[in-house]
Amino acid sequence: MYMGKVVGSVVSSQKDTSLIGRKLMIVRQVDSNGDPMNREEVAADTVGAGIGEYVLMVRGAGARHSLDGDSSRRDVMDAAIVGIIDRFDK
Amino acid sequence: MYMGKVVGSVVSSQKDTSLIGRKLMIVRQVDSNGDPMNREEVAADTVGAGIGEYVLMVRGAGARHSLDGDSSRRDVMDAAIVGIIDRFDK
Amino acid sequence: MYMGKVVGSVVSSQKDTSLIGRKLMIVRQVDSNGDPMNREEVAADTVGAGIGEYVLMVRGAGARHSLDGDSSRRDVMDAAIVGIIDRFDK
Amino acid sequence: MYMGKVVGSVVSSQKDTSLIGRKLMIVRQVDSNGDPMNREEVAADTVGAGIGEYVLMVRGAGARHSLDGDSSRRDVMDAAIVGIIDRFDK
Amino acid sequence: MYMGKVVGSVVSSQKDTSLIGRKLMIVRQVDSNGDPMNREEVAADTVGAGIGEYVLMVRGAGARHSLDGDSSRRDVMDAAIVGIIDRFDK
Numbered sequence: 001m002y003m004g005k006v007v008g009s010v011v012s013s014q015k016d017t018s019l020i021g022r023k024l025m026i027v028r029q030v031d032s033n034g035d036p037m038n039r040e041e042v043a044a045d046t047v048g049a050g051i052g053e054y055v056l057m058v059r060g061a062g063a064r065h066s067l068d069g070d071s072s073r074r075d076v077m078d079a080a081i082v083g084i085i086d087r088f089d090k
Numbered sequence: 091m092y093m094g095k096v097v098g099s100v101v102s103s104q105k106d107t108s109l110i111g112r113k114l115m116i117v118r119q120v121d122s123n124g125d126p127m128n129r130e131e132v133a134a135d136t137v138g139a140g141i142g143e144y145v146l147m148v149r150g151a152g153a154r155h156s157l158d159g160d161s162s163r164r165d166v167m168d169a170a171i172v173g174i175i176d177r178f179d180k
Numbered sequence: 181m182y183m184g185k186v187v188g189s190v191v192s193s194q195k196d197t198s199l200i201g202r203k204l205m206i207v208r209q210v211d212s213n214g215d216p217m218n219r220e221e222v223a224a225d226t227v228g229a230g231i232g233e234y235v236l237m238v239r240g241a242g243a244r245h246s247l248d249g250d251s252s253r254r255d256v257m258d259a260a261i262v263g264i265i266d267r268f269d270k
Numbered sequence: 271m272y273m274g275k276v277v278g279s280v281v282s283s284q285k286d287t288s289l290i291g292r293k294l295m296i297v298r299q300v301d302s303n304g305d306p307m308n309r310e311e312v313a314a315d316t317v318g319a320g321i322g323e324y325v326l327m328v329r330g331a332g333a334r335h336s337l338d339g340d341s342s343r344r345d346v347m348d349a350a351i352v353g354i355i356d357r358f359d360k
Numbered sequence: 361m362y363m364g365k366v367v368g369s370v371v372s373s374q375k376d377t378s379l380i381g382r383k384l385m386i387v388r389q390v391d392s393n394g395d396p397m398n399r400e401e402v403a404a405d406t407v408g409a410g411i412g413e414y415v416l417m418v419r420g421a422g423a424r425h426s427l428d429g430d431s432s433r434r435d436v437m438d439a440a441i442v443g444i445i446d447r448f449d450k
Binding site: 015 | 091092093121122136137138146148149150151152153155156170172173174175176177178179180
């Protein structure tokens with residue numbers, strides 16, 4: 001699971017049908033100080049995350065198991081936001 | 091899911107039979123400013139993406155679930171273009 | 181399997197239901213000298229690891245096979261701490 | 271799918287039985303100019319690729335679906351050459 | 361599949377039960393000149409590799425298919441040594 005910050009979203013009208021109706025957020029990976037790393041991904045939001053929030057992100061099959069996913073049907077999604085981070089305890 | 095820009099295609103006459111008839115595009119990964127990262131892959135196009143367009147790309151099992159894929163039969167494909175990006179909202 | 185050091189934990193009240201009740205630890209990857217690498221992840225602790233301890237960490241499907249996981253039910257977890265490292269023998 | 275150049279092979283007499291009889295080629299990843307990247311892997315050749323040729327390479331489950339693989343039996347292979355690149359069209 | 365050199369092992373008394381009895385070796389990734397890369401992992405040895413030897417290493421599901429693994433039962437292992445490299449042919 002990676003820590004990230006939501007920095008925006010992508011608009012795509014022509015896409016795989018399994019992506020229709022999903023919120024596709026741009027997530028920039030961060031470390032546990034909240035400092036940005038040089039890596040951005042697009043993840044399906046499953047927890048109502050807004051721009052500027054710190055989030056937990058999963059990749060691969062885990063993403064198709066998320067609340068918004070359905071591992072039993074065809075689904076191209078390979079990244080999902082699965083939690084909003086309230087606080088880093090260090 | 092990664093953001094990328096289609097920069098070309100590869101021609102391969104000798105290949106796995108599951109790749110026959112597929113458009114194999116060269117995709118350069120980009121960030122949400124559209125700036126290129128130092129990473130290129132070959133992905134099967136499933137949405138009619140053209141050279142120069144910004145696209146959404148998935149890897150792994152997700153790619154075999156794409157419109158062009160068939161997760162129930164033998165398929166070596168591990169990367170697919172699954173959407174054309176109209177706009178980055180930031 | 182990666183070697184890491186537990187550096188903290190994340191608090192998340194809004195998250196996928198499959199993550200409820202799990203200890204989500206921040207793990208910084210290390211090499212076999214115990215020196216930190218520039219990579220942090222959040223992993224579910226399944227062995228009672230505490231902050232400052234060196235641990236073994238798995239990713240992907242392996243994480244859903246851990247003691248704390250359940251590969252037969254819906255589970256978004258894609259990283260788990262599966263051992264505490266007593267010693268590096270070199 | 272990655273682009274690579276075959277630079278050699280490995281000889282291994284003591285190995286997993288699922289690897290016996292396979293051609294294990296050393297592949298150096300390249301970009302679409304044919305320039306080498308700093309990454310080498312060992313992949314099972316399934317298309318008769320020779321040293322010096324540019325190839326398409328898949329990783330993970332896709333490799334076990336290749337012509338040389340058998341996804342229904344035990345197989346440790348996680349990388350395969352699945353095509354010979356005739357030409358980069360840019 | 362990656363090329364690596366065995367540089368040591370880890371001792372872990374508190375660990376997932378699926379790891380009990382396994383030899384957990386520290387493997388440093390190398391290129392085909394045998395030169396070390398900046399990446400170390402812990403892999404289950406399935407071929408009797410000793411410290412200092414060059415080895416073939418697999419990741420992910422492939423590792424759970426190795427001689428020492430059992431893809432049909434619960435197993436957290438995500439990396440395995442599956443061959444000893446006698447020689448790089450270049």
